[in-house]
Amino acid sequence: xxxxxxxxFLLVLPALAVxxxxxxxxxxxxxxxxxxxxxxxxxxxxxxxxxxxxREDVIFTLLIVAVSTAFIGALSAGIGGYLVLGxxxxxxxxxxWLYRWPLFIPFIVAAQCMRTFLAKNGLMNNAFDTLGLIxxxxxxxxxxxxxxxVTFVWKQTPFVALxxxxxxxxxxxxxxxxxxxxxxxxxxxxLEIVLPQVSSAMIVGLTLSFVTMLSxxxxxxxxxxxxxxxxxxxxxxxxxxxxxxxVANALGxxxxxxxxxxxxxxxxxxxxxxxxx
Amino acid sequence: MxxxxxxxxxxxLSAVLAASPGHAQRKVTLNVVTAGDxxxxxxxxxxxxxxxxxxxxxxTVKSVGTGPGDAGSQKIYEKLVAEKGNAEWDIDVAVIHQKxxxxxxxxxLLAAYVNDVATGKLVHSPAxxxxxxxxxxxxxxxxxxxxxxxxxxxxxxxxPPGTYADLVKWVxxxxxxFGYNGIKGGMSGVSFVVGWIYAYTPDAEKLMKGPYDPNLKxxxxxxxxxxxxxxxxxxxxxxxxxxxxxxxRGEIEMGPVWVDMFYTWQADGKLPPSVKLKLIGxxxxxxxxxxxxxxxxxxxxxxxxxxELATSPKVQADxxxxxxxxxxxxxxxxxxxxxxxxxxxxxxxxVTPQDLQTKGKTFPITPYFNDILEGYEKKVx
Numbered sequence: 033x034x035x036x037x038x039x040x041f042l043l044v045l046p047a048l049a050v051x052x053x054x055x056x057x058x059x060x061x062x063x064x065x066x067x068x069x070x071x072x073x074x075x076x077x078x079x080x081x082x083x084x085x086x087r088e089d090v091i092f093t094l095l096i097v098a099v100s101t102a103f104i105g106a107l108s109a110g111i112g113g114y115l116v117l118g119x120x121x122x123x124x125x126x127x128x129w130l131y132r133w134p135l136f137i138p139f140i141v142a143a144q145c146m147r148t149f150l151a152k153n154g155l156m157n158n159a160f161d162t163l164g165l166i167x168x169x170x171x172x173x174x175x176x177x178x179x180x181x182v183t184f185v186w187k188q189t190p191f192v193a194l195x196x197x198x199x200x201x202x203x204x205x206x207x208x209x210x211x212x213x214x215x216x217x218x219x220x221x222x223l224e225i226v227l228p229q230v231s232s233a234m235i236v237g238l239t240l241s242f243v244t245m246l247s248x249x250x251x252x253x254x255x256x257x258x259x260x261x262x263x264x265x266x267x268x269x270x271x272x273x274x275x276x277x278x279v280a281n282a283l284g285x286x287x288x289x290x291x292x293x294x295x296x297x298x299x300x301x302x303x304x305x306x307x308x309x
Numbered sequence: 310m311x312x313x314x315x316x317x318x319x320x321x322l323s324a325v326l327a328a329s330p331g332h333a334q335r336k337v338t339l340n341v342v343t344a345g346d347x348x349x350x351x352x353x354x355x356x357x358x359x360x361x362x363x364x365x366x367x368x369t370v371k372s373v374g375t376g377p378g379d380a381g382s383q384k385i386y387e388k389l390v391a392e393k394g395n396a397e398w399d400i401d402v403a404v405i406h407q408k409x410x411x412x413x414x415x416x417x418l419l420a421a422y423v424n425d426v427a428t429g430k431l432v433h434s435p436a437x438x439x440x441x442x443x444x445x446x447x448x449x450x451x452x453x454x455x456x457x458x459x460x461x462x463x464x465x466x467x468x469p470p471g472t473y474a475d476l477v478k479w480v481x482x483x484x485x486x487f488g489y490n491g492i493k494g495g496m497s498g499v500s501f502v503v504g505w506i507y508a509y510t511p512d513a514e515k516l517m518k519g520p521y522d523p524n525l526k527x528x529x530x531x532x533x534x535x536x537x538x539x540x541x542x543x544x545x546x547x548x549x550x551x552x553x554x555x556x557x558r559g560e561i562e563m564g565p566v567w568v569d570m571f572y573t574w575q576a577d578g579k580l581p582p583s584v585k586l587k588l589i590g591x592x593x594x595x596x597x598x599x600x601x602x603x604x605x606x607x608x609x610x611x612x613x614x615x616x617e618l619a620t621s622p623k624v625q626a627d628x629x630x631x632x633x634x635x636x637x638x639x640x641x642x643x644x645x646x647x648x649x650x651x652x653x654x655x656x657x658x659x660v661t662p663q664d665l666q667t668k669g670k671t672f673p674i675t676p677y678f679n680d681i682l683e684g685y686e687k688k689v690x
Contacts, residue, residue, distance in 0.1 A: 085686050147547065153558040173560065175547060257490050257498075257545035259690035269493045272378060273682055 059288070066281035078278040082286065085266075090286055092260040096177060097245045100184040101238050107185065108193035108237065112230070113222040116200045117208070135190040143254040146183045150174035150255075179255040180262070184245050192237035199233035200226055232301045239298040243291045263287055339611050342373045343404035344381030345598060348633065350374035356628050361618055368611060382409030389418045389603055398605045401612040404452055407436075408675055410599050411443025420602045421447040426613050428620040431639040435671070436597045442519040442674035449599035450620050451638030453629045456595030456669050457500035458588040458660055460556055460571055461563040462581075469563070472590040473508035477535075479563075480542050488544035488552055488561035492685050495549035499682070501565040503672060504593040505536055506681055513591065516673035526680040533688035540689060556584055565593070568660065572634035586659035592668035597638060622647050630656055636665070
């Protein structure tokens with residue numbers, strides 16, 4: 033018995049060590065640094081400064097990520113729903129093949145593509161111009177907050193759709209067939225039969241997306257030059273321009289607080305699932 | 310922190326490897342450590358090292374990069390401080406930014422080598438003696454000078470503004486046709502903002518030379534509010550490259566750029582030839598990087614010979630001007646005779662040597678620099 037306990041401990045040890053070394057230790061250091069001034073004294077000045085200079089950016093970040101998450105949820109429900117409920121086999125096959133592509137593209141590459149795609153005289157507006165839909169001279173570029181949202185949604189939708197579509201595929205189809213027999217429309221089946229049954233998978237996917245988007249630096253820095261901007265940009269700026277790790281870490285802790293909300297939702301949905309099982 | 314640790318570990322390791330006495334022919338290794346982007350490391354490794362090794366068959370040049378920006382120079386500084394007690398230091402030539410140079414001279418980490426090097430007499434720019442307020446005469450030779458200027462599309466802008474005041478008028482008449490990248494997306498935007506403060510406060514000289522007065526930043530409110538109004542009528546671009554991208558696509562007609570990046574992009578065909586440069590008054594900042602020799606460098610004599618080669622008119626002409634589109638570190642007049650007219654004209658036709666002398670400014674001393682950046686964060690954006 034004792035031996036097996038030791039073996040269990042040894043088995044857990046690598047994972048535990050990784051969590052301690054790569055998460056708990058940096059988190060603690062970050063927390064300490066955020067309440068320490070340059071002379072080494074304990075202070076809340078870093079948070080005061082973060083609030084004074086970057087509160088708009090904190091709100092902006094939260095809004096951008098929340099709006100993106102909402103779009104991702106709607107689109108992935110749509111994609112998953114069509115894969116389950118669609119009637120044209122060919123369209124389903126094409127969609128199944130196409131929708132995963134952005135998954136394999138890193139954020140920085142996605143941002144670089146969007147920079148030329150969404151610009152005022154970029155690929156998108158020029159294509160519309162060629163089709164005669166708009167006049168590119170009077171077009172607007174999307175390289176601002178809208179560009180950030182478009183990039184996030186484009187990049188993260190396949191990830192959530194993959195999870196949601198998997199959950200939808202494993203549903204008991206008899207409920208869907210029953211609804212169909214009673215004459216329910218496809219939209220209604222999706223909203224009232226399918227989505228409620230895959231909500232926990234949806235929440236997991238959206239939570240992971242939310243946390244990922246919160247931590248991305250390349251997209252806001254490459255897409256939008258204006259202000260307000262996302263707090264990852266501010267953190268990089270504090271460090272590169274002022275060697276100011278204190279305020280950067282204060283911003284980091286604020287970002288931890290935001291992810292904590294998402295983590296709470298994630299854990300709650302996990303617990304609910306366990307309760308169901 | 311972790312990154313800097315890793316990096317210094319890498320530097321230390323390569324230095325140990327380099328210094329280990331296993332080499333059969335008793336080859337000497339010259340450690341050249343450069344801050345700055347990868348192109349700096351490549352310049353030393355692929356261009357300078359082969360020339361130097363040809364003349365010195367028993368020497369191997371080892372090029373190590375410490376990363377871009379002032380953070381890269383900071384790592385070199387930290388390493389030398391850590392080695393302070395040793396009899397010999399393992400960095401022979403250090404290429405550093407201005408911020409670090411002043412600090413390292415004042416702390417006695419650098420050797421006053423310039424008088425021992427023949428090319429030391431070929432440098433007369435103020436940057437060779439004044440580094441963001443610190444006196445560095447005798448300790449540094451500029452490797453190159455980099456300058457920011459306003460790029461404009463000459464087909465659309467027939468009469469480009471010559472000063473900040475003219476630019477403001479132009480922007481009033483042509484809203485959303487001027488673009489710059491704020492202060493968080495790269496140094497060309499920072500440089501534009503610093504130039505703004507030089508133009509709209511009476512303090513330019515003091516900002517560049519010191520001494521520091523913490524109350525001065527309180528007097529810049531008018532300059533900030535006019536910049537805020539100016540920002541309403543311009544496009545904020547994503548980064549140094551973002552400004553060049555937008556110029557190339559014709560989305561904006563004007564914007565601040567680094568001269569060397571500008572010419573590299575134009576040579577690659579990413580900017581049309583109709584885009585030209587103008588250095589506007591009262592002036593915009595640029596910055597050099599410096600060749601230095603640490604005070605206890607193990608191979609001091611060789612280091613001096615290496616720098617002598619690197620700052621010779623021929624190498625400055627072929628390497629710095631022709632290959633990288635930087636302005637030469639030594640006096641431009643010394644370099645001119647080594648270059649064909651086409652190359653020379655390319656670099657100096659839009660921005661003349663006189664422009665550089667009168668309108669090429671330095672960045673402010675460090676505490677003022679930080680005040681300017683934070684003032685912008687608080688009052689403009």
